[in-house]
Amino acid sequence: MIPRTTVDLGNEERNAIERVLSSGQYVKGQEAELLEEEFAQYQQVEFAATVNSGTSALHLSLLALNIKNGDEVIIPPNTFAATVNAIIFTGAKPIFVDINPNTFLIDSTKLEKKINMNTKAIIPVHLYGLMCEMEKIQSIAQKNNIYIIEDACQAHGAACKGKKAGVQGDLAAFSFFPTKNTTVGGDGGIVISNNEELILKIKALRDHGRINGQHVMPGLNNRLSEILAAIGRSHLKKLDKYNQNRRDLASCYEEKLRNLFHIELPTEPPNFKHVYHLYTIKAEKRDELQKYLKKNNIGSSVMYKEKLNELNYIKEVAGYQKMPINDEISEKILSIPISGTYSKDKIRFVCEKIIEFYS
Ligand SMILES: Cc1ncc(COP(=O)(O)O)c(C=O)c1O
CATH class of the missing domain: 3.90.1150.10 (Aspartate Aminotransferase, domain 1)
Structure with missing residues (x-):
């Protein structure tokens, strides 16, 4: 069954598609670059890298942080399977921390007990549009020297004390799937960060491991197409x-x-x-x-x-x-x-x- 969007895609998005068709540039063009700039500006972060899904956003974030076999990554059990699958594909082990019975989000009071020498990262999942307790999670992560990748796939525009979901982790992953609060009218995603080096690595990983035309690491093809990026730019305004x-x-x-x-x-x-x-x-x-x-x-x-x-x-x-x-x-x-x-x-x-x- 094809998932139906609950948000409207109309004339502005048709014009966006037309713009790409007339340009003849379908991948690696300016629409994806502009979506990166505009989403980073919306989030008030410095850098962003578009990718072809929220799952890729999580997967490439983990790869960019060198998370691999033998490492452990903490997540809540109440999330979409993509969060855990992204971890398993790196070879790392997903470690669950139970949820808070009121918010249904990861219970930050139970986090520290699950941290050991192998723990490399926490993925707090801002489920249903509500942010996790990022201040508490950040202080635990800092104390234990572990990374945070925010799974903000369901939380575009959510905030706590004026800080938007996605700005407090080392990296944050968003999905633009058609049912999300904002969409590209297909599968798509984006990673944001204030760390330029990590975002450049994600840009290489999504493009066959290339930096400036040179293959410098093993990479995938996880780019976002221009038509989808153009729709995403239009939809983001709403x-x-x-x-x-x-x-x-x-x-x-x-x-x-x-x-x-x-x-x-x-x-x-x-x-x-x-x-x-x-x-x-x-x-x-x-x-x-x-x-x-x-x-x-x-x-x-x-x-x-x-x-x-x-x-x-x-x-x-x-x-x-x-x-x-x-x-x-x-x-x-x-x-x-x-x-x-x-x-x-x-x-x-x-x-x-x-x-x-x-x-
Ligand atoms: C919490 C969460 N994480 C990850 C994903 C994966 O995003 P995508 O479907 O764009 O790959 C989703 C999408 O439903 C999600 O809800």
């Missing part, structure tokens, strides 16, 4: 508007559902700006609720149903790691509709059906 709409819809949910004791709504801790990539609730009788919503033509999803720590291929490299909080939460969470373009009427209808189900 990101703040769409994020505001997501926040307004979240307030609408909050207003209608806050007194319903059968469900727990997402939290936005003080000083954090949530951008609601997903609106994920904890619900009693989750599976029945999901069926009821489906019967009323309301789509919802469980992100993530598969427990990564229980998947066989992950257990083979990392052993079984018990994650009690994540286990409990994965049985109850449900992501209900939200998007940059949905109306409040649509959300009110969803709320009506949820209230109807529990009464």
Whole structure:
């Protein structure tokens, strides 16, 4: 099934495609370079490297930091499989740290216990549009001399104390997949950093290991095409508007559902700006609720149903790691509709059906 975007791609994006078609430059052109400049400016960082997916953004970040066989990388179990797959492809071992029961994000109080001589990096995942506690994570990383790669694939524009997701790690990976808060209208991604050397390495790794036309290291072909970069530049201009709409819809949910004791709504801790990539609730009788919503033509999803720590291929490299909080939460969470373009009427209808189900 082809994933459908929940954000609009219209005339401005058509014009962007036309611009590339008339230029005749389909790869390695100025659109990707301009997207790098414009995204870095949006993030207020110095450097960026476009790539062909969020997965590549993570994978190349790990390679740029020389993470390899024998190393350990810490991640939460509540994430998309791409986070863990990127680690496994470097030969390193993924080490899980359980999640905080309120935010569903990595529990920074449990991090330090998992750090040992082999730990090379932490990948905090800013899931659902909410940032992890980066100040705490940064101080633990600094104290133990380990790298941070932020997985900001679901957190374009999220912030804490005015600092955007992606600016506090050594590197940060974003996805531009069509369902994300901003997209290139296909698969795409970007890595950002204030470290020029690392970004230059990622640019070489994505382009067959070339620097200035010379092959200097083994590389891949993970470049972003010009048509997609041009669409991405156009769509990025709408990101703040769409994020505001997501926040307004979240307030609408909050207003209608806050007194319903059968469900727990997402939290936005003080000083954090949530951008609601997903609106994920904890619900009693989750599976029945999901069926009821489906019967009323309301789509919802469980992100993530598969427990990564229980998947066989992950257990083979990392052993079984018990994650009690994540286990409990994965049985109850449900992501209900939200998007940059949905109306409040649509959300009110969803709320009506949820209230109807529990009464
Ligand atoms: C948390 C997280 N990490 C990584 C990825 C991988 O991004 P992509 O699908 O662009 O490869 C995604 C995408 O869904 C994601 O949600």
